[in-house]
Amino acid sequence: xxxKQKKIIINISIILLITTxxxxxxxxxxxxxxxxxxxxxxxxxxxxxxxxxxxxxxxVEQTDNKYEYKPNKNLEYLDINADFTGWIEIPExxxxxxxxxxxxxxFYLNKDIYKNxxxxxxIFMDYRNLGQFNDQHTVIYGHYMKNGTMFGRLHxxxxxxxxxxHDKIIISxxxxxxxxxxxxxxxxxxxxxxxxxNFEDKDYANxxxxxxxxxxHKKNLxxxxxxxxxxxxxxxxxxxxxxMIIHAIED
Numbered sequence: 001x002x003x004k005q006k007k008i009i010i011n012i013s014i015i016l017l018i019t020t021x022x023x024x025x026x027x028x029x030x031x032x033x034x035x036x037x038x039x040x041x042x043x044x045x046x047x048x049x050x051x052x053x054x055x056x057x058x059x060v061e062q063t064d065n066k067y068e069y070k071p072n073k074n075l076e077y078l079d080i081n082a083d084f085t086g087w088i089e090i091p092e093x094x095x096x097x098x099x100x101x102x103x104x105x106x107f108y109l110n111k112d113i114y115k116n117x118x119x120x121x122x123i124f125m126d127y128r129n130l131g132q133f134n135d136q137h138t139v140i141y142g143h144y145m146k147n148g149t150m151f152g153r154l155h156x157x158x159x160x161x162x163x164x165x166h167d168k169i170i171i172s173x174x175x176x177x178x179x180x181x182x183x184x185x186x187x188x189x190x191x192x193x194x195x196x197x198n199f200e201d202k203d204y205a206n207x208x209x210x211x212x213x214x215x216x217h218k219k220n221l222x223x224x225x226x227x228x229x230x231x232x233x234x235x236x237x238x239x240x241x242x243x244m245i246i247h248a249i250e251d
């Protein structure tokens with residue numbers, strides 16, 4: 001190989017390295033901007049809800065109508081993404097996110113509410129659910145992020161004290177709000193585990209008891225079969241293809 005050929009190869013290598021660095025840097029900036037957008041959306045919602053004035057109850061004779069119309073803040077998010085189906089919050093935790101529902105369980109693994117590419121993805125509902133949190137069993141997924149965002153804090157439920165003191169989940173949908181009580185937390189391999197959605201030919205009451213028996217912590221709850229089940233799922237690296245599962249029943 002001549003000196004000229006070596007020089008050409010070195011120059012090409014340098015160009016490739018610079019190009020790779022520029023592309024990687026561009027993607028990093030894009031993802032950072034995407035994360036900032038989502039964070040701003042969450043902060044904005046939280047601030048607006050806290051700043052809402054406390055409603056004053058007036059005697060019926062002083063009002064034109066017995067029922068006062070109150071705009072649903074969540075309807076605004078449909079303009080951002082038509083897949084928006086509600087908002088999930090666990091009080092006194094970092095859990096405070098919009099919930100999306102796609103046509104499969106893959107798309108929002110790496111897309112945020114703006115449909116921008118994101119390593120953190122989005123919090124999303126199982127596509128088998130009908131949405132609006134009216135299913136008998138709603139399943140919601142989110143990434144296990146090491147910085148504690150998304151569903152990263154679900155692993156805190158391995159501690160019994162945390163399990164007992166952070167046991168409420170608030171779901172704010174397009175047509176109202178629901179509260180759920182957490183009753184089960186455990187780790188399982190997804191290789192031999194399936195979450196049931198449809199109970200037409202299955203015993204729902206027995207299913208709830210089975211999920212309760214899986215829990216690493218016990219909670220004495222009397223299940224009402226008319227109440228809906230909510231499941232949160234994220235990754236766990238404590239077993240092969242592991243999942244951290246949280247179950248909660250509607251209050």
